[in-house]
Amino acid sequence: MNPRFRRRTALKGLAAAAAGPAGLAACANEPPAPPTNLTQADIDEAMSTPTDLTFWTWVPDIQNEVALFEAAYPAIKVEVVNAGQGDAHYQKLRTALRAGNGGPDVAQMEFQMIPTFSITDSLVDLGPYLDAGMGEKFVDWTWSQVTGTGGEIWAIPQDTGPLGMLYRADLFEQHGIDVPGTWDEFAEAAAAIHEADPDLYLTNLPPNQGAFFSGLLWQAGADPFAGTADEVLQVDLQSDTAKRVASYWGDLAQRDLVSTDPDFTDQWYQSFNQDRYATWLTAAWGPVFLSGAAESTSGKWRAAPLPQWDSDADPVSGNWGGSTSAVMATTQNPIVAAKFAEWLNTDSESANMMATEQFLYPPTLEILDDPDFTGQELDFYGGQQVNEVFAQITDTVTEDFQWSPFQSQVYAYYNETVGTSFTEKGDAVAALAEWESRIETYADYQGFTVK
Amino acid sequence: MATTTSETQAPGARPGTARGRESKRYAAAGYAFIAPFMIVFTAMILVPLAYAAYTSLFREQIIGGSVFVGFENYSRAFTDPQLLEGIGRVALFFLIQVPIMLAVALFIALALDSGLMRLSKFVRIGVFMPYAVPSVVAALMWGFLYGPDFGPFAQLAEMIGAAAPDFLASNVMLGSLANIVFWEFTGYNMVILYAALRSVPTELYEAAAVDGAGPWRTAWSIKIPSLRPALMLCMVFSIIGSFQLFNEPKLLQALAPNVIDNAYTPNLYAYNLAFVGQEYNYAAAVSFILGLVIFVGSYLFMYLSTRRSRS
Numbered sequence: 228m229n230p231r232f233r234r235r236t237a238l239k240g241l242a243a244a245a246a247g248p249a250g251l252a253a254c255a256n257e258p259p260a261p262p263t264n265l266t267q268a269d270i271d272e273a274m275s276t277p278t279d280l281t282f283w284t285w286v287p288d289i290q291n292e293v294a295l296f297e298a299a300y301p302a303i304k305v306e307v308v309n310a311g312q313g314d315a316h317y318q319k320l321r322t323a324l325r326a327g328n329g330g331p332d333v334a335q336m337e338f339q340m341i342p343t344f345s346i347t348d349s350l351v352d353l354g355p356y357l358d359a360g361m362g363e364k365f366v367d368w369t370w371s372q373v374t375g376t377g378g379e380i381w382a383i384p385q386d387t388g389p390l391g392m393l394y395r396a397d398l399f400e401q402h403g404i405d406v407p408g409t410w411d412e413f414a415e416a417a418a419a420i421h422e423a424d425p426d427l428y429l430t431n432l433p434p435n436q437g438a439f440f441s442g443l444l445w446q447a448g449a450d451p452f453a454g455t456a457d458e459v460l461q462v463d464l465q466s467d468t469a470k471r472v473a474s475y476w477g478d479l480a481q482r483d484l485v486s487t488d489p490d491f492t493d494q495w496y497q498s499f500n501q502d503r504y505a506t507w508l509t510a511a512w513g514p515v516f517l518s519g520a521a522e523s524t525s526g527k528w529r530a531a532p533l534p535q536w537d538s539d540a541d542p543v544s545g546n547w548g549g550s551t552s553a554v555m556a557t558t559q560n561p562i563v564a565a566k567f568a569e570w571l572n573t574d575s576e577s578a579n580m581m582a583t584e585q586f587l588y589p590p591t592l593e594i595l596d597d598p599d600f601t602g603q604e605l606d607f608y609g610g611q612q613v614n615e616v617f618a619q620i621t622d623t624v625t626e627d628f629q630w631s632p633f634q635s636q637v638y639a640y641y642n643e644t645v646g647t648s649f650t651e652k653g654d655a656v657a658a659l660a661e662w663e664s665r666i667e668t669y670a671d672y673q674g675f676t677v678k
Numbered sequence: 679m680a681t682t683t684s685e686t687q688a689p690g691a692r693p694g695t696a697r698g699r700e701s702k703r704y705a706a707a708g709y710a711f712i713a714p715f716m717i718v719f720t721a722m723i724l725v726p727l728a729y730a731a732y733t734s735l736f737r738e739q740i741i742g743g744s745v746f747v748g749f750e751n752y753s754r755a756f757t758d759p760q761l762l763e764g765i766g767r768v769a770l771f772f773l774i775q776v777p778i779m780l781a782v783a784l785f786i787a788l789a790l791d792s793g794l795m796r797l798s799k800f801v802r803i804g805v806f807m808p809y810a811v812p813s814v815v816a817a818l819m820w821g822f823l824y825g826p827d828f829g830p831f832a833q834l835a836e837m838i839g840a841a842a843p844d845f846l847a848s849n850v851m852l853g854s855l856a857n858i859v860f861w862e863f864t865g866y867n868m869v870i871l872y873a874a875l876r877s878v879p880t881e882l883y884e885a886a887a888v889d890g891a892g893p894w895r896t897a898w899s900i901k902i903p904s905l906r907p908a909l910m911l912c913m914v915f916s917i918i919g920s921f922q923l924f925n926e927p928k929l930l931q932a933l934a935p936n937v938i939d940n941a942y943t944p945n946l947y948a949y950n951l952a953f954v955g956q957e958y959n960y961a962a963a964v965s966f967i968l969g970l971v972i973f974v975g976s977y978l979f980m981y982l983s984t985r986r987s988r989s
Binding site: 314318321346347434435457458488489491492493494497498501503632633635636639642643646647649650651669672673674675 | 739740741742821822825826827828829932933934935936939940950953954955956957
């Protein structure tokens with residue numbers, strides 16, 4: 228057999244022969260060429276031409292924002308499809324993209340997944356379609372998260388997850404613990420609180436949550452995939468910063484000063500309700516989520532910034548989660564899809580609705596500066612203005628943090644290495660090296676040049 | 679199929695030259711009858727299988743696209759410690775779980791058939807009931823029961839002051855999974871065995887009674903031997919089921935992500951290779967090897983058991 232035998236060509240023939248209609252549809256679905264100079268007239272024409280869009284998202288009730296868009300552009304009909312959340316969504320998305328049809332025009336996409344889909348040419352560069360100065364509407368780091376290594380704009384930010392700390396004011400008071408401002412103080416508090424009450428942990432370290440651990444690396448200043456572009460994969464999990472984070476948490480886990488329950492499980496929900504965890508280190512989407520998940524503890528929680536590594540420097544934070552709207556390369560209507568993604572996340576009414584009704588933490592400066600938003604007092608947090616706390620944290624998130632082009636696999640390896648070292652009270656720094664080595668092996672196998 | 683049709687029709691058919699034409703027409707009718715099945719079978723089973731086999735001969739990379747690599751994926755699979763470990767794990771599962779499950783199913787079927795059991799209809803339905811619970815629901819339910827601090831077993835243990843067993847720990851996990859599968863499938867196997875028992879001709883029992891056999895002797899010398907085909911069926915189903923273990927570990931993975939890794943069972947591995955790792959070609963090869971293992975296992979079992987019965 229000829230080793231250079233091209234599979235795609237052969238496949239098209241086979242598909243056309245075996246499954247006529249499906250094969251033909253796949254061939255017809257070549258994405259339109261990107262525009263060279265798009266005029267406002269072109270956009271107006273596209274937006275007034277009857278068009279059907281499909282939008283895959285897991286955001287509850289986003290139909291309401293979509294209805295606002297449809298009212299503003301009556302020619303456009305948007306069908307909202309919930310194809311699952313997180314991995315389930317991406318798996319279906321990838322299947323549809325490979326099939327070449329049946330996929331959405333616009334899809335929900337977490338920041339961390341953008342490189343995974345841009346590397347396979349599955350996203351439309353929105354740069355040519357957007358209004359000038361669009362990036363200035365967003366918090367800097369959120370815009371740099373959606374900007375590709377070649378300056379492409381791969382998506383429009385929708386919500387973010389700057390990391391902070393939610394804590395039980397009542398348990399802190401009961402055990403005479405001050406809100407820790409540094410990680411050293413946090414470790415001391417962890418020891419004190421667990422010693423005082425063996426059933427209580429200062430926090431839970433989820434061993435299955437690579438995204439949270441990435442947020443911690445981000446805060447510490449590690450940027451493991453910095454320099455990754457196209458076929459070059461750079462991975463550095465052996466930096467002093469990364470080792471410092473791993474050994475800090477590995478040590479707490481080894482000494483049984485933090486619990487290591489997988490998060491979003493029954494055990495984990497119960498633990499909040501049964502006073503087993505005194506804090507939740509979480510993102511800006513956490514406060515409202517927790518108020519639903521641990522109703523019985525209402526009024527006892529407060530929000531604070533994440534503890535710091537360096538108490539003398541300006542405070543810094545990382546990000547966990549948050550997502551965007553991305554336009555799929557399979558779309559037949561890139562102009563309309565791009566404008567929809569833009570409108571959904573930047574139109575005042577729509578963005579406000581997302582922030583106040585779906586409780587998506589906003590990436591736009593307009594809402595973050597709006598006293599109506601930041602001044603909201605939440606009963607679950609004893610009337611504290613939690614949005615304001617996180618608005619200040621948002622400003623401290625550093626801009627440099629890059630994701631790998633195969634983030635799901637990176638997280639799978641995290642569970643097998645670093646995560647497992649936490650649950651088994653092993654050597655987290657050694658596990659960090661193992662994590663890196665598995666990533667490198669995989670990257671090499673996938674054809675990347677590993678550096 | 680077609681020949682059988684023409685043969686059964688032959689006695690009624692007219693002799694002589696007309697017969698050839700007639701049987702051809704019958705043959706055509708036969709093909710027409712099986713056509714709907716064959717079309718669906720081809721489109722839904724044969725073509726996807728052929729496509730998967732074809733896919734498994736390539737290697738598609740995120741960078742560099744797809745190239746033909748012959749049997750490289752297979753040679754990689756045969757030396758892949760994750761796959762081999764997974765196969766070893768399900769083999770162990772099979773060796774321990776299946777004999778227990780079938781023995782219990784057999785015992786219940788014999789007890790029901792003996793006619794000596796009270797509430798036998800209730801027991802029959804009760805034992806079968808778990809099979810009617812979708813395995814996804816079953817795994818979720820057991821996941822709750824196994825909960826390390828707040829699950830009912832843990833609570834119970836705490837109440838009596840004992841240490842709660844950690845059902846989700848790495849050294850117990852396979853047993854916890856075996857327990858779920860036992861709960862789900864004992865009733866199913868019991869029904870197959872019970873149905874087979876009901877079809878044993880009663881003359882045999884009468885003959886045995888005349889020869890002075892008691893109920894135990896009848897069970898051992900008449901019932902169990904007549905259950906051979908049904909037991910073999912259950913066994914083959916169990917071989918397939920064990921090696922394809924997927925739902926239960928997939929669902930418990932959320933509760934114990936650091937115990938059940940992405941290669942815990944071969945099926946889970948193939949799934950994660952395709953959908954997490956984007957290694958579709960290798961996943962296809964792994965699936966074929968798993969299919970091969972199941973085929974060889976089933977065949978070996980059939981071969982050994984028929985050889986033993988002849989000797």
